[in-house]
Amino acid sequence: MTVQHDPSVYERIQAGEQFQELRRRYRSWAFPMTIAFLVWYLLYVLLSGFARDFMGTKLFGNINVALVFGVLQFVSTFLIAWAYSRHAAAKLDPIADELRAGAENRDEVGEGAK
Amino acid sequence: MSHETLSTILFVVFVAGTLGITFWASRNTKSASDFYAGGRSFSGLQNGLAIGGDYMSAASFLGIAGIIALSGYDGFLYSIGFLVAWLVALLLVAELMRNSGKYTMADVLAFRMSPRPVRTAAGVSTIVVSIFYLLAQMVGAGSLVGLLLGVTSQTGKVWTIIAVGLLMIVYVVFGGMKGTTWVQIVKAVMLMVGAALITLLVLGKFGFNLSGLLGDAAGASGKGEAFLKPGLKYGTEAQGIWGKIDLISLGLALVLGTAGLPHVLIRFYTVPTARDARKSVLWGIGIIGVFYLLTLVLGFGAAALVHGKIDKSGNTAAPLLAQEIGTQVFGDVGGTVLLAVIAAVAFATILAVVAGLTLASSSSFAHDLYAHVFKRGQVTDRQEVVVARIAAFVIGAVAIALSIFAQSLNVAFLVSLAFAVAASGNLPAILYSLFWKRFNTAGAVSAIYGGLISAVVMVIFSPVVSGAKTAMFPDVDFHLIALSNPGIFSIPIGFLCGYLGTVLSKEYSASKYAEIEVRSLTGIGAEQATGH
Numbered sequence: 258m259t260v261q262h263d264p265s266v267y268e269r270i271q272a273g274e275q276f277q278e279l280r281r282r283y284r285s286w287a288f289p290m291t292i293a294f295l296v297w298y299l300l301y302v303l304l305s306g307f308a309r310d311f312m313g314t315k316l317f318g319n320i321n322v323a324l325v326f327g328v329l330q331f332v333s334t335f336l337i338a339w340a341y342s343r344h345a346a347a348k349l350d351p352i353a354d355e356l357r358a359g360a361e362n363r364d365e366v367g368e369g370a371k
Numbered sequence: 372m373s374h375e376t377l378s379t380i381l382f383v384v385f386v387a388g389t390l391g392i393t394f395w396a397s398r399n400t401k402s403a404s405d406f407y408a409g410g411r412s413f414s415g416l417q418n419g420l421a422i423g424g425d426y427m428s429a430a431s432f433l434g435i436a437g438i439i440a441l442s443g444y445d446g447f448l449y450s451i452g453f454l455v456a457w458l459v460a461l462l463l464v465a466e467l468m469r470n471s472g473k474y475t476m477a478d479v480l481a482f483r484m485s486p487r488p489v490r491t492a493a494g495v496s497t498i499v500v501s502i503f504y505l506l507a508q509m510v511g512a513g514s515l516v517g518l519l520l521g522v523t524s525q526t527g528k529v530w531t532i533i534a535v536g537l538l539m540i541v542y543v544v545f546g547g548m549k550g551t552t553w554v555q556i557v558k559a560v561m562l563m564v565g566a567a568l569i570t571l572l573v574l575g576k577f578g579f580n581l582s583g584l585l586g587d588a589a590g591a592s593g594k595g596e597a598f599l600k601p602g603l604k605y606g607t608e609a610q611g612i613w614g615k616i617d618l619i620s621l622g623l624a625l626v627l628g629t630a631g632l633p634h635v636l637i638r639f640y641t642v643p644t645a646r647d648a649r650k651s652v653l654w655g656i657g658i659i660g661v662f663y664l665l666t667l668v669l670g671f672g673a674a675a676l677v678h679g680k681i682d683k684s685g686n687t688a689a690p691l692l693a694q695e696i697g698t699q700v701f702g703d704v705g706g707t708v709l710l711a712v713i714a715a716v717a718f719a720t721i722l723a724v725v726a727g728l729t730l731a732s733s734s735s736f737a738h739d740l741y742a743h744v745f746k747r748g749q750v751t752d753r754q755e756v757v758v759a760r761i762a763a764f765v766i767g768a769v770a771i772a773l774s775i776f777a778q779s780l781n782v783a784f785l786v787s788l789a790f791a792v793a794a795s796g797n798l799p800a801i802l803y804s805l806f807w808k809r810f811n812t813a814g815a816v817s818a819i820y821g822g823l824i825s826a827v828v829m830v831i832f833s834p835v836v837s838g839a840k841t842a843m844f845p846d847v848d849f850h851l852i853a854l855s856n857p858g859i860f861s862i863p864i865g866f867l868c869g870y871l872g873t874v875l876s877k878e879y880s881a882s883k884y885a886e887i888e889v890r891s892l893t894g895i896g897a898e899q900a901t902g903h
Contacts, residue, residue: 267886270895279892287462295626298455302622305448305601306615313600318582319589323444323600330451331660337458338656345466345649349892356893 270356279352286344294337301326374694375520377711382718385561386538389554389722393542396550403752404901406547406759407474407734408640411900415647417556419654422638424555425727426453426629426655427562427662429511429686429720430786435663436692437685439670440678443589443598445605446670450663452625457659459798460630461652466645467805467891468636473898476636476797477739480804483883484812487744492819494739496796497633499823500789501732502770504634505725507785509535509774511686512721518687519714529775535721536771542726543733543763547756548641551726558716558723559658565716566665569689569709572696573672581668588674598674613853621787624858628790631797634731643900672696690714729770733763780843784835784855788826791858795865796822803869805891808884810873817872822865829857 270276304312305323312323400406413421428434431453438446472478477493512535513528522531542550577584589598597603606618629635639648666689673681673688677695681688693713698706737759742750750758799818803810830836835855838848854860890896 265882267889268882270889270893271885276889276893280888283892291459291462294455294458298451298626299619299622301451302448302619306606306618309600309602313596319585319599320582321596321599324447324585327444327447327451328664330455331664334455334458334656335660338461338653341462342649342653350646353893356889357895360893360895 266360270360273356275352275356279349279356282348282352286341286348290337290341294333297333298330301330372707374707374710374714377707378520378714381711381715385557385715385719389542389550389557392553392557393546393550396546396553400545400547400549400756402901403474403738403755403759404898405549406756407637407738408898409548409552411641411643411898413552413641413647413651415642415650416654417552418638418642418647418651419658420559421552421555421641422635422651422655423658423662424557424559424562424723425634425638426659426724427559427720428508428724428786429515429717430507430783431663432562432566432666432720433515433686433689433717434783436666436669436673436689437681437687438604439667440673440681440688440692441685442604443592443594443671443674444601445603447663447667448601448605448622449625450666452622453629454656454660454663456626456629457652457656459627460635461649461656463805464630464636464801465639465648465652468801469639469642469645469648470894470897471805471887471891472640474637474640474738475735476633476801477735477743479887480800480815481739481743482804482887483810483880484804484815485878487747488812489815490739490743492816493797493800494735494744496792496819496823497735497739498732498766499827500633500792500797501728501735502766502773503785503792504632504789505728505732505770506773506777507782507789508721508725508728509770510777510780510782512718512725513774513778514684515686515717515721518682519690519717525778528778532774532778533771535725536767536774538722539725539729540764540767542722543729543767544760547759548637548730551723551730552641554726555723558719561716561719563658563662565712566662566669569672569693569696569713570665570668572700573668573676573692576676576696576699584668584671584675588671588678591676591678592674593678616859617854617856620854620856620859623862624787624791624794624856627794627798627858627862629793631793631801632789633735633793633797634727636801637731637734640898645894645897690717725770729763729767732766733759736762736766781835781841781845782843784830784843787856788830791826791830791856791861792823794822794858795826795861796820798862799866799869803873805887807873808881809879810869810884811876811878811880813876813878814869814871814873818865818869821868821872822861825864826857826861829854829861833857 314322435446435450477490480493481489513532516531592598606614673692677691690713694706694710697709741758742755796819800815832851833855834850836843838850
């Protein structure tokens with residue numbers, strides 16, 4: 258079982274400027290991006306259901322809009338995943354590391370359960 | 372040598388190898404952290420491969436290639452939902468869960484709630500979702516082996532289900548998370564190599580001209596250009612508006628379900644830090660994405676080259692394509708070898724997925740229901756592991772029995788139902804727990820039961836259970852709803868229940884929310900790797 262900590266420790270960290278910055282950087286990237294890729298995906302599904310002639314439009318040879326749109330969903334997924342890992346490494350990890358080191362140095366919080 | 376003999380030999384080699392791994396893993400599985408989370412000592416790449424091995428079921432390999440081979444473009448649509456879903460896991464769930472949880476999905480949900488009701492709800496949901504998924508896989512295994520090995524008798528199917536079930540029990544009971552993870556890693560490598568090889572041969576045959584391949588596929592299918600655009604399988608024009616709503620409903624369940632599937636979530640606990648959890652999802656996205664692009668070529672390749680020979684379910688499309696392209700490129704022996712390889716890969720695929728599902732449900736039974744609900748946390752590590760092993764055995768046995776009972780029924784819909792339940796019940800509870808300050812016990816319990824019950828009830832009264840030729844019970848008709856996929860209603864119902872349950876209850880703890888928010892974002896106090 259996890260050791261019981263004094264909960265006010267977490268509240269103090271939570272109220273701190275550094276943590277508020279970490280929280281803001283995380284949420285202001287992850288939340289809008291989630292909405293964006295869900296909308297982009299739903300647009301694809303809606304077009305597949307309701308705009309089939311458009312999706313069937315040939316672009317070159319037998320390659321049509323539907324195929325390109327589908328492959329673009331793969332491309333956008335790969336790009337968003339890559340962009341998130343860059344964002345997290347540059348903007349989130351350093352603050353999280355500092356906060357964690359600070360808390361462990363002051364021995365405010367014990368280790369998790371073994 | 373016939374391909375059946377060769378397949379059997381390859382399969383025996385795989386089973387012997389994985390049993391060896393399981394034996395090794397069992398000697399290194401002592402603590403609860405070893406059994407549930409593999410000692411949290413897998414690397415990001417290893418766990419990424421295991422994520423692929425856990426996720427890419429026979430339904431995605433043979434099933435999606437088959438749908439593309441028979442109905443063209445619509446199979447691709449299915450795989451896109453499966454892939455994009457991983458962004459939800461990457462951006463919102465994986466790292467925060469690794470930081471704040473321990474062994475199961477319920478650990479995160481129960482963190483700041485009254486543990487017993489929340490763990491009961493999460494345990495029930497985990498076991499229901501996993502058993503649905505398990506049944507679809509095992510019944511599918513029965514008919515698949517029949518097709519691949521030419522075993523057509525009912526007894527043959529029953530023995531296949533029993534053999535698959537027993538192997539999965541052995542992997543989980545003895546190997547725990549370590550054994551299961553290695554089985555999944557080996558399977559992922561086999562699957563990627565096998566699929567890439569066939570894809571290269573098919574593309575080579577068409578001079579790496581994708582347009583030419585698509586043209587031949589459309590021509591051979593007899594459906595012309597319609598074969599290359601959406602609409603032949605999901606939401607056909609003949610089904611009218613409800614068919615199209617059904618398509619959107621399926622799309623929603625696929626994209627939101629993954630990040631709520633218990634057997635997916637527990638994979639995030641097998642790495643030392645949240646950063647490794649992020650890396651493993653990145654690897655997973657790469658592997659799964661490339662794999663689905665390969666199945667696109669496999670499906671259209673099968674349509675172009677072996678269209679007339681594929682069975683009604685489409686499951687034989689990839690194996691037949693392997694045989695055909697092998698024969699064309701390397702002669703008869705080549706065809707036999709490639710068919711045997713693909714058949715063996717399909718068996719490996721089934722085993723790796725069912726083992727992951729059995730592990731998720733037995734972990735939740737032992738850790739959530741037994742240790743925290745029945746025993747109120749008064750158990751030792753050792754007792755928990757013993758109970759988890761017994762639970763794996765019992766759940767495995769129940770799954771074998773149910774699968775034998777259901778073997779002649781069409782239960783393929785259970786996979787999309789599992790995704791719908793995960794998206795409607797589990798996902799709202801997880802997201803609210805991590806991000807909503809006000810969320811509480813009543814909210815968590817309402818979200819899980821609300822989503823679970825609404826999805827299951829809607830499916831019971833849908834055309835996949837009764838009232839259609841392809842239904843589970845085609846001879847009776849008690850269907851009330853035109854939709855086969857409940858997601859479009861059950862997902863908002865789950866989120867709404869979570870909201871209402873929360874605001875109608877006064878319970879609220881700012882300090883517990885501070886704890887989960889700080890821990891989930893910083894990794895302070897996160898579970899450490901034990902490693903050996």
